[in-house]
């Protein structure tokens with residue numbers, strides 16, 4: 001026990017991070033800020049007087065931001081009292097290090113081919129926190145019945161829709177509840193997805209442009 005305390009103390013000392021500061025991160029640049037906050041280290045708030053007051057909030061486009069209350073502007077601070085959007089706490093209370101909001105969706109998240117990938121066959125994986133926050137987010141399964149990598153996916157509907165997939169009804173299986181997207185790949189509840197990925201179309205056209213340019217040169 002003492003040994004571990006010693007290790008933790010020296011880690012804090014060596015890396016110049018305080019063990020009672022705040023997590024300071026934005027999931028736009030550090031996805032773990034949303035999906036795995038406990039794996040990140042806290043940092044002291046600058047020129048902090050007294051105990052570290054921390055905040056965690058979700059912002060436009062579903063990103064999660066964590067930091068020191070002193071950085072918040074007055075208006076944001078004044079309205080930071082909502083367990084679905086913004087919360088203030090001390091380090092000891094710990095809200096700044098927990099999944100936020102606590103009701104956030106959690107889904108199986110993986111992708112592979114639809115025939116023999118582990119994503120298609122493993123239905124006992126644990127659910128993980130959705131990277132983008134949206135109230136009432138769902139879990140999904142998308143199967144385009146192809147052998148290419150990525151043609152079978154499990155995940156959070158917000159992430160699929162950010163890629164222009166599963167937008168119209170009937171292309172993906174969706175469900176509510178932690179880890180509910182665990183159906184076998186061959187389950188008849190999963191529709192055949194005919195919506196193509198906009199990204200794929202884009203990258204194909206970029207590739208074609210590239211080939212054309214290369215050919216003309």
Ligand SMILES: *[C@@H]1O[C@H](CO)[C@@H](O)[C@H](O)[C@H]1NC(C)=O
Pocket residue numbers: 016017018020044
């Ligand atoms: C962080 O804060 C703690 C307590 O407020 C202080 O003891 C420590 O020296 C600070 N660390 C740094 C790197 O400023």
Ligand SMILES: *[C@@H]1O[C@H](CO)[C@@H](O)[C@H](O)[C@H]1NC(C)=O
Pocket residue numbers: 074
């Ligand atoms: C924010 O609030 C503090 C304390 O209530 C006040 O001193 C400061 O002037 C306010 N700043 C702005 C920009 O309103």
Ligand SMILES: *[C@@H]1O[C@H](CO)[C@@H](O)[C@H](O)[C@H]1NC(C)=O
Pocket residue numbers: 112113115116117118147148
């Ligand atoms: C599907 O993916 C698995 C694992 O990623 C691989 O072993 C298998 O060869 C792939 N099948 C096809 C048809 O691409």
Ligand SMILES: *[C@@H]1O[C@H](CO)[C@@H](O)[C@H](O)[C@H]1NC(C)=O
Pocket residue numbers: 145192
């Ligand atoms: C998916 O593909 C397999 C093999 O390519 C085929 O046997 C099956 O009928 C297809 N399923 C659907 C729903 O089209």
Ligand SMILES: *[C@@H]1O[C@H](CO)[C@@H](O)[C@H](O)[C@H]1NC(C)=O
Pocket residue numbers: 184186187
């Ligand atoms: C689905 O696949 C599983 C295992 O791969 C198999 O045991 C089951 O019979 C299949 N169900 C249907 C409806 O094809």
